[in-house]
Every structure is written in C-alpha cells, then in structure tokens.
Amino acid sequence: MTTLDEGLDPGLEHGEPPVTTTDEQRARGVTPSSLLPTLPGRTYVDPAWFAAECEEIFERDWFCAVREDDLPNAGSFRTVTVGRESVLLTRTRRGEVRAFLNVCRHRGARICTEDAGEKRRNFQCPYHAWTYDFEGKLVAAPNLTSMPDVDRVEFGLKRVAVHSWLGYVWVSLAPLAGEEPPSFADTVEADLAERLGSLEPLAAYDVGSLKVGRRITYDVAANWKLIVENFMECYHCATIHPELTEVLPEFADGLAAQYYVGHGAEFGEEVAGFTVDGTPGFDPLPGMTDDQDRRYYAVTVRPQVFVNLVPDHVIWHRMYPMGPDRTVVECDWLYAPGVVEAATGDDADPAMAARLDASVELFHRVNAQDFEACERCQPAMGSRLYADGGVLVPSEHHIEAFHAWVRDRVEGQS
C-alpha cells in the first residue's frame, strides 16, 4: 500500500494527468501530487455509512437481481438481498416476472427462506399460513372469511418495481420510499453507453439470448466499494493476474480497459481465445464485428454490476452487498445456447466441455485473485493509518468519479 510521506519531494516532476491536491493533503504539506485521495477508511467499515448506502443507493437504484432464466416456470422463485431487504422474485401464471418484499404482511415472517425453488400453488407463510398467489394477492388465511374488511390486494405481498433487460431482471425499491424508480435509460443503460461509446456495440453479443454455461458464487469478506474499485483499475493486473495479462498483454501497462471510452483490450498475437491458457474458445458470437473480435471490454454498471465482453462469451457479475465487510458476488458465464447444450447438456461433447472449463477458468482465477486482494484490504480499512483513506495513482484517477458519486448519493454533496 502506498502512503504519503511528509518528506515527499514537493518539487517532484510528474507526467500526465494534471496534478490535483486535496485540502487534506495540503494540510499535510503534500503538494503537488500525482496522487488523489480515496474515500476515508470509515466508509468501508462503518455500519451507519453502509446503512446510508443501502437507503440511498441499493434501495433506490435499479439493482440487477437475477437472470430471467432463473425463473423458468410459474412459481419458480429466487430470493436475493437488496440493501437491507430480502426480495422474492417469481413468475406468474401469465409468464410475467414479479418482485415482492419477502415479508409476510401479517407478523413479518420471511415467506421464503430458500435461495431458490419452485412453488406449486402459492407462497405460504410458514408461521400462520397466510397464503399469497404468484401475483402477491392474499388468497387465503385462517379465519380470513370472517375478516371481510381485510382487502386481499392491500394486504398482499408488497411489490417492488421490475425491469427486464439483456436477460436480467433489475428491481427498484424506490416505490417503498414513495418515489418513482429512476429512469432505466439514464442510469443502467447510460453507464454501458458511456463506457462503450454507445449501446450499439452491445448488439454484437445479443446478451439476452445467451445461456448460463457456468455460475460461480463468491462470498467475499470485503466492502462492495473495494470490489468496484478493483474492477475499475488495472494497476494491479501485472502483479496478481498472470493468466489474464498473458491473454491481454496491454494490461501490463496498468491502464484498464475502463480507462478509455470504447476501447477493448486486444488479445495477444499468440492467443487463440479468451481461455486460461490462450487455447481456442468457441466460435465468435453471430453478431461479432471485426472491430470487436479478439478484444475484451469491461463495463461497471452502478451500483453493482460488472459486464465483461469477449468475442465468444459474456461474463456478468452481480454483487449483493450484505454488510460493510461482506459482499456476495454471483458471476455468470454466458454462451451461445448451442455451446451450452454441447458442453453441458445430457449428450455433452467432452471436447466442448473441456473448452468451457478452460474458458471459465480464466476469469474464475481473475475473480479469485481480485477477491483475495479485496479481502487483504478490508481489515486495514479500520486502521488509524487509513482514517483519511489511501491514494489513487494516475492510472486509477478515474475511480475518483465513482467515489464522488458515492459521496454525492450518501452525503448529498460531491
């Protein structure tokens, strides 16, 4: 970890980008500097700060909850943690996706305690058997007929907003605060468009049509912001990602794909595919353009999604912040339906299965390497040394925009 030192030569010459110095740094006599401050340490450990992030960010913004394919049938369900709430997602008999707070309207018991499953008839609270249909309506309860004043819709499960895009279901809990959900186009779509230059490059991947070839869930003992910051920079790549840097040699320069608009990191000349050992992956997705072929694009979609685009698959991370020091990350490897069938179906081809393994293994290692690094930082976030935070080197300066966004949302100022 880099720390500023009072003895730093103030006359040190620095190159691009322009130097910026905070008041706090000036107070310590450090000026000028190539280094920008991070957020203060307490924002990574303080339960009150985390609660404010939940209230202002995760319980308001569009939050990527599940893959639509996770809800194949009427009554299929998943439960996910969104901010401080448990959200129950299901599919109605008419085939529509619904999301509810996973809280019984009667005495507050959790309706579903499983992460996933399929209900035959309804959702029934295991405490007093208040029973709700897949639209959330209260359909039965002991003695309900003798309480005709109890409106079955009003006392149905509390609905939250849903929006499906690219094969994922986003939810917004803004209605619980009496607010309209934010514009999906101005938030989720805008983050993708800003990084890719527009939404047009997404068409080549047709993400909504892809199938999950592998899903790995990581339980990470680190604050969600450490994971975002890690994903946004590549200063660490040459140190902790040997396999990735072999495939994407330009990552050794420390400038992440996310540093530039519309830039995809090019595969090395000797590299056949985006696999752990550079062996061939699968055929490029049908819409792949020459510009996008043999390149890796990475996008952070606030607040909790990372999208990785390579010619033959898409790697899609969803974070579920569980507390100041714990984040569950669900990572999907998405491939063309034919690839998933050939590599994982009942009559799987062993050669295709091996290719899928080599394909998944690359970013699984990257994930494990990144999350280990984040877990290495988390315990120090409460250190007195880190009270004012750490520093960002020039190739990390773009992370300051993320920090400003968090501060703006939590404190209402940037």
Place this chain on the structure above:
Amino acid sequence: MHHLCALDDVVPGEGLRVTTTSPPVAVFRTDDDEVYVVDDTCTHQDASLADGYLEGCWVECPLHESRFDLRTGAVDQPPAKRGVRTHAAQVVDGQVWAELSTDAPNLPPGVAGSTAVASGVTA
C-alpha cells in the same frame, strides 16, 4: 331447494363461496362443467375451500393441502381428518340450486354454523 347463484358467476375450474346459507357453501364448476356444492369451510381450520385449488372433482384446501372429493366429501390426507359435508346440486336454466343436507356439518373448532338458511330464496 336453495338457490345459490347463477352458473355464470362461477369460473370454470374454480369455486365460489356463497354466504346465503349457514354455514356458507362453496359451488365448484369443473373444467368439464360439472357442478358440485359442499360446505365452504375446511374441516381442519377455518379456511374457504372456494379459495382452494380444484383439480378434477377434488378440491385442495388453500392452507394445509388436505384434499376433498367433491362427490362424496371424503378427505384424502391430514391435517383434516373428517370429510366435508356435500349438498345435492342442480343446474336449472343457468341457475345453481342445491338440496341442503340435513346432516350435521363437520366444522372446525371455533366456527359456528347451523343448517338453517340464513337468507335468500328457497323453493
């Protein structure tokens, strides 16, 4: 005979609770357009069988999955232990009527009921 409802009031494949009798009854209309009338209250706990799930000529209580044969009232599995009382149904000119049973109803604890007609038309 007691008039319960119009046949069109009952969606095929579902049930309708009728409260002009005491205790209330449920009119079920199967997908094959058969009509059955039974006491609406589950014999295990106070729940409306009309809110349950009709499959063939069986209805499953919405609360605890005991199922009742609408032809005989017999129950298939606990927690309900007693059958539900059945009433002879007739559809005449699009109207559903029933000959209300004079047997004692099998009501769950805490639910009052008699075989007397609370209101409505009798013939």
